[in-house]
Amino acid sequence: MSFSTLGLSDAIVRAVTEQGYTSPTPIQAQAIPAVLNGGDLLAGAQTGTGKTAGFTLPILQRLSTDAVGSALKSKTTPRAIRALVLTPTRELAAQVEESVRLYGKYTNLNSAVIFGGVGINPQIKLLKHGVDVLVATPGRLLDHAGQRTVDLSKVEILILDEADRMLDMGFIHDIKKVLALLPPKRQNLLFSATFSDDIKALADKLLNNPHSIEVARRNSTVEVISQKIHPVDRDKKHPMLSHLIKENDWHQVLVFTRTKHGANKLVEQLGRDGIGAMAIHGNKSQTARTKALAEFKDGSLQVLVATDIAARGIDIDQLPHVVNYDLPNIPEDYVHRIGRTGRAGATGEAVSLVCVDEHQMLKDIEKLIKQTLPRHVIPGFEPDPTAKAQPIQLRSGAPGHANRGGGRPGGNRSGQGQPRSAGANGGGGNGGRPAANGSRPAGAASGNRNGSSASRGPRTGSAPRRDR
Structure with missing residues (x-):
C-alpha cells in the first residue's frame, strides 16, 4: 500500500516522500480514508505510531482540494481558520504544526501554532491575516477568544490530539469552552492513547456516529x-x-x-x-x-x-x-x-x-x-x-x-509547572516523519510568520489556571 492509493494528492504525496516515506503505518492506513470520508473519528493510538500524519495528511487533502482551498492563490492569501488542532503541551503543538507545514509545503495552505507564556501581540498580528490550520493549547486559545483576536466561526474540522493527556491535565473545562465557540456542524477527530471512562464520556458528547479504530492493544507496551x-x-x-x-x-x-x-x-x-x-x-x-x-x-x-x-x-x-x-x-x-x-x-x-x-x-x-x-x-x-x-x-x-x-x-x-506557549507557522526540529508521530521538532516555533513559543502546563481540579 502507498500513500497515493489512500486518496492523497500528488502534492501531498510528494511532500511525504521527501521525508523518506512511501508506505503508511497501520494507523495512517486506517485513519486517512476515514477522515477523507468526512465523518467523525475515534482513534486509539500511542505515540510513535504515526498518528500525527494520520490526521494531518487527510485534513490537508480535504482543505486543499475543496472549493475554498482550490481558490487560494498563495499561502499569503487572507483566509479563515478551517481546521483547529488542540494539544496538551507546547512541544506537541509545535510538532503537530511542523507536520502540517512540511506535508502542506506544495499546497497553498498555511498554518500557525499558538501557546502561552510569551507576548500575545505577535500572535494577534498573525491571526489577523488568517491561517487554514491552527494548532493551539486550550488556555492560550481561550485568551485570544477572550480578546476577540481569533475567529473560530468557520472551523470545519476539530482535532483533539492526546485527549487522554488533556483530561489528565485538567483541561476538560477549557475544552468545553472551546467547543462552545465552534460551529455546531463540523467534523470531529479524537485521538487518545487510552480509552478511560472519561474519554468515552467525552467521545459520546463530542462525536457523531464515529468511525472507531485502534491500532494497538489497549494500554499495551511495545513488544520490541x-x-x-x-x-x-x-x-x-x-x-x-x-x-x-x-x-x-x-x-x-x-x-x-x-x-x-x-x-x-x-x-x-x-x-x-x-x-x-x-x-x-x-x-x-x-x-x-x-x-x-x-x-x-x-x-x-x-x-x-x-x-x-x-x-x-x-x-x-x-x-x-x-x-x-x-x-x-x-x-x-x-x-x-x-x-x-x-x-x-x-x-x-x-x-x-x-x-x-x-x-x-x-x-x-x-x-x-x-x-x-x-x-x-x-x-x-x-x-x-x-x-x-x-x-x-x-x-x-x-x-x-x-x-x-x-x-x-x-x-x-x-x-510539573504551568507554562503555555505560542508560535507561528514554524516549530523547530529536524523534519517530519509520518511513521514517528508526524515530525521531530525541537519544541520551539520559529519560521516565516514571526512566531514564538511556550506552553500550558498541568493542573488538576475543576478550573485550570491560565498564565498570561
Whole structure:
C-alpha cells in the first residue's frame, strides 16, 4: 500500500516522500480514508505510531482540494481558520504544526501554532491575516477568544490530539469552552492513547456516529521494548544510573524523574560524574528546552532528564534507552514513557530503578500492562531488605501517591509547572516523519510568520489556571 492509493494528492504525496516515506503505518492506513470520508473519528493510538500524519495528511487533502482551498492563490492569501488542532503541551503543538507545514509545503495552505507564556501581540498580528490550520493549547486559545483576536466561526474540522493527556491535565473545562465557540456542524477527530471512562464520556458528547479504530492493544507496551526492573535503595539511584551509563557505554539516554527539582538535582549529580546531561521541564525557558532537545536529537548530548509533561514532544527515531529514575505515580505514564523507544520496528530498552517506596506503583504498572517485569539486581547495588517505605513527595508539602493530581486538589500533576506557549507557522526540529508521530521538532516555533513559543502546563481540579 502507498500513500497515493489512500486518496492523497500528488502534492501531498510528494511532500511525504521527501521525508523518506512511501508506505503508511497501520494507523495512517486506517485513519486517512476515514477522515477523507468526512465523518467523525475515534482513534486509539500511542505515540510513535504515526498518528500525527494520520490526521494531518487527510485534513490537508480535504482543505486543499475543496472549493475554498482550490481558490487560494498563495499561502499569503487572507483566509479563515478551517481546521483547529488542540494539544496538551507546547512541544506537541509545535510538532503537530511542523507536520502540517512540511506535508502542506506544495499546497497553498498555511498554518500557525499558538501557546502561552510569551507576548500575545505577535500572535494577534498573525491571526489577523488568517491561517487554514491552527494548532493551539486550550488556555492560550481561550485568551485570544477572550480578546476577540481569533475567529473560530468557520472551523470545519476539530482535532483533539492526546485527549487522554488533556483530561489528565485538567483541561476538560477549557475544552468545553472551546467547543462552545465552534460551529455546531463540523467534523470531529479524537485521538487518545487510552480509552478511560472519561474519554468515552467525552467521545459520546463530542462525536457523531464515529468511525472507531485502534491500532494497538489497549494500554499495551511495545513488544520490541526490553523492559527490566533494577531494585535499588533510594539513595543509591544516582550512583546506579551513572554506573549503568558508563558500564554499558550508553549514549542518548532519556531519563524520567517525577519532579522538576529532581530533574535539576540529577543533572548536577551526573555532571559531577563526568556525564553530560541537561533537563527539560516546565520551569525551563523555551530557549533552554529547545537547545536541550536539539542537542539530544543530534547526539551531542548524552543524557536528557525530563519530567512527564515536558517530554510529550520528544520524538526521536531509534532512541535506544529510556530510564525511569522515578516510577510515575500514574501507571499509564509508564506506557507513554517507554513508548519513546522501540519505534518503527527498532528495538529499545526501558530500565526502571525501583526503591522500596515505589513497590505499590510498580504493582499498579504491572497490573495495567498485564505482565510481571523481570527484576535484575546489580552487584554492588543490592537493596537493603530491611528498608522501610517512606511517603513519596510528589510536590512540596504533598506526600503520598494516591492522588492522581500529585497532592492537594488543584495541585500540579507529577510536580510539573504551568507554562503555555505560542508560535507561528514554524516549530523547530529536524523534519517530519509520518511513521514517528508526524515530525521531530525541537519544541520551539520559529519560521516565516514571526512566531514564538511556550506552553500550558498541568493542573488538576475543576478550573485550570491560565498564565498570561
